[in-house]
Amino acid sequence: MTLHAIGVDIGATNLKLALVDSSGVVHSRAMSATPKDPDPKAVVSGIISATTAFWREAQASGFEVAGFGFGIPHFHEGRDWEQKQTNNMPSLEGYPIRPPLAEAFGDSIAMANDVSAAGIAEHMFGRGRGIERMMMVAIGTGVGTCMITREQGLVHFSWDSIGDAGMIIVDPLGRADCTCGGRGCLEALVSGPGIRQRALREIERGRPTVLADVQRAQGDIEARDVSEAARAGDRVALDLMQETGFYLGVALTSYLHIFRPNLFGLGGGVAQAGDLLIEPARQTLERLASPWYLRRLEAIEVAALGKEAAAVGCASLILHPGLYLRADEDPQS
Ligand SMILES: [Zn+2]
Missing domain, CATH: 3.30.420.40 (ATPase, nucleotide binding domain)
Structure with a gap:
């Protein structure tokens, strides 16, 4: 059954x-x-x-x-x-x-x-299937991360996770305030609100951009407006996405050196920008990362599973406990 x-x-x-x-x-x-x-x-x-x-x-x-x-x-x-x-x-x-x-x-x-x-869920049923070491970076309102290996399941050493790795510093000058109370975190720069903030600053500077029209028409802008304008060829929006991918690439480089993943899966609303984000991230990794680690990285991809992924993964904790939970937290043990 x-x-x-x-x-x-x-x-x-x-x-x-x-x-x-x-x-x-x-x-x-x-x-x-x-x-x-x-x-x-x-x-x-x-x-x-x-x-x-x-x-x-x-x-x-x-x-x-x-x-x-x-x-x-x-x-x-x-x-x-x-x-x-x-x-x-x-x-x-x-x-x-x-x-x-x-x-x-x-x-x-x-x-x-x-x-x-x-x-x-992504490791069992999505892009991570059969992958030895997968790191997931979910970029939406915030930035969350997790690391899964075939050997250890869900890797955890801090609060049943790899810790608040979305708070890795990518701007050492700390020019962006973060919701965590820190400054210059990945989350402060590449989350939806982070992209919005940087876009508003560009509009204020007065560089000609369709984003100024969008802001006037809607009363505000969001990250999705920036990726749409970039796709339509708007120079300012393209620069913003390039910068977003650069900051992401800086973080991924550090993650690559620490966690040695074969796959980075990108989830969350902001990741739907796809290549607009992944290309500059990949270029940054190629420029900064140790070749030894880089050779073992197979891909950076947008996660295959959508908004239901977390609920499916929660159920999988029960249905496949041996794969992801430590023995002392397996509900069946
Ligand atoms: Zn932070």
Whole structure:
């Protein structure tokens, strides 16, 4: 019988739920608003009721659910999954989330950072299939990273992840403020808001660009406007994308030397710019990286799986625990 599990991708805005089988096929899905409350108990009880309702529906349709995997946009630590660095969900900071989840759903539960979960799905069912060492860099509102190897599964040494590697410094002069409180981080420069900031500065400088018209018409601009204008040949937008790819390439070079991946998978909305981002990143890597490491890098590619990747990866933590979890956190052990 095919095993099924429920993946719950807990975003700062939305909860995405998916009933997934061991081949990564999504049998049903649901979305609801993430509860916002200064009391973490209220937030968690909202997550529990949405998940319970989805579980009941799956049972009513004849599916047996082997367990529940949860993804969060930050980190967790310790046996009780204390929530850490919860920038986008501040009420959860320090909250031990495992006990209430175990009370509602039993012991067959798992938790991962959302980018780690998306990376797991990408490694099992997407571009990472068969790849020895894959690093995922997800670029959207923020920048998240994870590293997966065939030997170790999800690599973790800091808060059940490779740490806040999106905060690697790519501008040593620190000219861009970051949401983490630091300056000059990769996230501050290449995230959606980072690209927007740099584009607004160019508009202010008065270089002729279609982006100024877009800003006038829409009242604001976003990263997607910049990649669209670049694709249409706008010089300022092309320079902005070139610069974005350069900063990304600086970070990837350091990651290459530290983690030795064979594949960089790029996820998140900003990565949809594709070659506009990847080409300058690749040129930067070729200029900066040690040839020994560079020879072993097979590709830099946009992730194949889209917005459901994190929920699928969360379910895979339950369905393929041996591949990705340490023995002491395998829900079945
Ligand atoms: Zn930062």
